Amino acid sequence: MKRVAICAVAQHKNESDIWYKRFQGMLLDILEEIQTKTGMDFSEQRGVRSVVSCSDDVFDARTISDNGVTDVLGAHYREEEKIAQEGLNAVGYAMSIILSGHEDLVYLAGHCKESQPESRNMCTNLGYDPFYGRPIGLDFTNVAALQAREYMHKSGIGDEHLADVVVRARQWASRNPYANATELVEKGEVMASPMLCDPIRRLHAYPVSDGAVGMLLASEERAREFTDTPVWITGFANCMDSYFLGDRDLSSNFALKKAAANAFRRAGIKDPKKAIDLVEIMDAYAYQQPMWLEGLGLCDEGQGARFIEENGPATYNVNLSGGMLAGNPIMLGGLYRAAEAVLQLKREAGEHQAADVKRALAHGTTGGAGQFHTVLVLEI
Amino acid sequence: MAVHKEDTSHCYVQFGRMALPNQYFAGRVGSRFIIALRDEHKILGVRCDKCKKVFVPPREYCERCMSRLDDNWVELSNEGVITNFTIVRYNDKHLPRKAPYVLALIKLDGADTPFAHIVEGIDPSKVTVGMRVKAVFAKETTNTILDIDHFEPL
Numbered sequence: 001m002k003r004v005a006i007c008a009v010a011q012h013k014n015e016s017d018i019w020y021k022r023f024q025g026m027l028l029d030i031l032e033e034i035q036t037k038t039g040m041d042f043s044e045q046r047g048v049r050s051v052v053s054c055s056d057d058v059f060d061a062r063t064i065s066d067n068g069v070t071d072v073l074g075a076h077y078r079e080e081e082k083i084a085q086e087g088l089n090a091v092g093y094a095m096s097i098i099l100s101g102h103e104d105l106v107y108l109a110g111h112c113k114e115s116q117p118e119s120r121n122m123c124t125n126l127g128y129d130p131f132y133g134r135p136i137g138l139d140f141t142n143v144a145a146l147q148a149r150e151y152m153h154k155s156g157i158g159d160e161h162l163a164d165v166v167v168r169a170r171q172w173a174s175r176n177p178y179a180n181a182t183e184l185v186e187k188g189e190v191m192a193s194p195m196l197c198d199p200i201r202r203l204h205a206y207p208v209s210d211g212a213v214g215m216l217l218a219s220e221e222r223a224r225e226f227t228d229t230p231v232w233i234t235g236f237a238n239c240m241d242s243y244f245l246g247d248r249d250l251s252s253n254f255a256l257k258k259a260a261a262n263a264f265r266r267a268g269i270k271d272p273k274k275a276i277d278l279v280e281i282m283d284a285y286a287y288q289q290p291m292w293l294e295g296l297g298l299c300d301e302g303q304g305a306r307f308i309e310e311n312g313p314a315t316y317n318v319n320l321s322g323g324m325l326a327g328n329p330i331m332l333g334g335l336y337r338a339a340e341a342v343l344q345l346k347r348e349a350g351e352h353q354a355a356d357v358k359r360a361l362a363h364g365t366t367g368g369a370g371q372f373h374t375v376l377v378l379e380i
Numbered sequence: 381m382a383v384h385k386e387d388t389s390h391c392y393v394q395f396g397r398m399a400l401p402n403q404y405f406a407g408r409v410g411s412r413f414i415i416a417l418r419d420e421h422k423i424l425g426v427r428c429d430k431c432k433k434v435f436v437p438p439r440e441y442c443e444r445c446m447s448r449l450d451d452n453w454v455e456l457s458n459e460g461v462i463t464n465f466t467i468v469r470y471n472d473k474h475l476p477r478k479a480p481y482v483l484a485l486i487k488l489d490g491a492d493t494p495f496a497h498i499v500e501g502i503d504p505s506k507v508t509v510g511m512r513v514k515a516v517f518a519k520e521t522t523n524t525i526l527d528i529d530h531f532e533p534l
């Protein structure tokens with residue numbers, strides 16, 4: 001089996017309103033950082049000939065959103081394809097291009113400014129059909145709240161557990177120079193924060209965020225031209241659950257379990273608890289951290305409360321970046337996770353570096369209440 | 381990447397208002413559901429005989445066993461049970477009500493899948509899972525699920 005490496009990653013700092021910088025400018029900074037780190041260029045013979053972008057038309061308020069950025073991706077006069085999906089899937093797509101044998105080098109970049117639309121909830125409302133979902137006002141916040149109620153009941157999670165998750169996320173975020181919400185919070189502050197959509201409180205929800213991420217992927221034959229510390233993709237999979245909320249068992253983790261099982265099989269992992277040294281999961285809302293960890297098999301089914309009480313998140317090196325709770329744009333929640341996992345494996349994570357990380361997992365999700373999940377296994 | 385404070389003098393921001401009048405066909409299955417709801421105040425589902433499940437909203441095929449369902453309509457009760465709910469406490473332009481209001485999943489008698497709707501006529505803090513509710517039909521049609529204006533406790 002051929003192998004694909006992530007040679008380098010670049011993250012733009014997440015902020016709640018980068019109004020003074022176009023996303024094109026953010027992407028150019030990312031591209032230049034990747035070039036500085038790797039020496040990569042766009043020459044016909046040895047350079048990048050294939051570019052994968054990730055963005056969303058509604059957040060960018062235009063159609064063909066990639067068309068607004070192809071120049072700053074180096075995509076003029078060469079191959080370019082856009083993923084209008086959570087960005088972790090762009091990693092899988094770039095990997096496939098290399099595995100196909102058509103290209104040996106792919107530059108990947110995603111951008112999203114949640115601050116551009118008046119409300120990100122209005123954007124996610126457009127993800128619902130115009131007859132049954134949109135008129136009722138479904139959006140990714142209120143749909144998550146429905147899932148939160150069901151999952152918390154199933155796993156014994158209470159308001160205190162969720163506060164613990166948020167307090168810890170901020171502690172780690174304060175060590176991550178790219179994180180948005182880095183102010184430390186007290187447990188009582190989280191528990192006193194106003195309800196947003198019961199049982200989700202305002203501090204349980206990720207802050208509105210703008211950001212951009214870039215990566216250089218290469219075939220095994222060429223990876224070391226660009227880095228001394230390639231990170232290998234050993235497992236990638238995703239899974240889509242049913243569309244209508246009522247068709248789904250909202251607390252079952254159906255899609256995540258399937259995605260994880262397929263990614264683990266491809267990576268040769270039998271017991272994820274023993275095999276995974278570090279996890280970056282896309283926890284847009286606090287309840288999702290224990291819930292997705294159950295879906296990944298790192299926390300036993302229905303044991304989310306006990307997992308938090310027994311410091312499971314510390315045991316498994318969960319979200320040392322601060323995670324999605326510290327703020328990433330929704331389109332890039334999983335792509336930022338992958339970038340952080342790569343930094344950890346390369347031992348470039350600075351103040352939040354974990355010891356002895358050989359195999360890491362990055363997770364992404366989109367669709368209201370985790371309709372769709374993506375799992376990426378990375379190794380050195 | 382180096383993180384530094386940007387100079388924001390002489391920066392101009394353009395405000396947009398993206399809007400595009402458009403049409404959507406409800407599909408033949410969706411049309412039948414909407415028309416029955418609008419003209420007869422009847423809520424219809426489709427039954428998969430193989431999976432022994434009644435789905436609402438209706439769809440042409442069962443995604444589990446791929447059976448065709450659009451010749452197997454069932455009329456559902458206007459009454460049902462709340463299986464899950466949240467209290468929406470933020471206001472936004474896409475929301476059908478001013479906060480706070482109750483968004484619930486409601487399983488109608490005769491259906492196996494719940495669907496999302498609004499619950500009114502009760503203090504939101506008194507709503508519980510298991511509570512029985514009935515449909516209150518809208519006075520004016522929108523040709524959507526909002527032809528049921530809301531549900532209220534029995």
Ligand SMILES: [Zn+2]
Nearest residue numbers: 428431442445
């Ligand atoms: Zn069936």
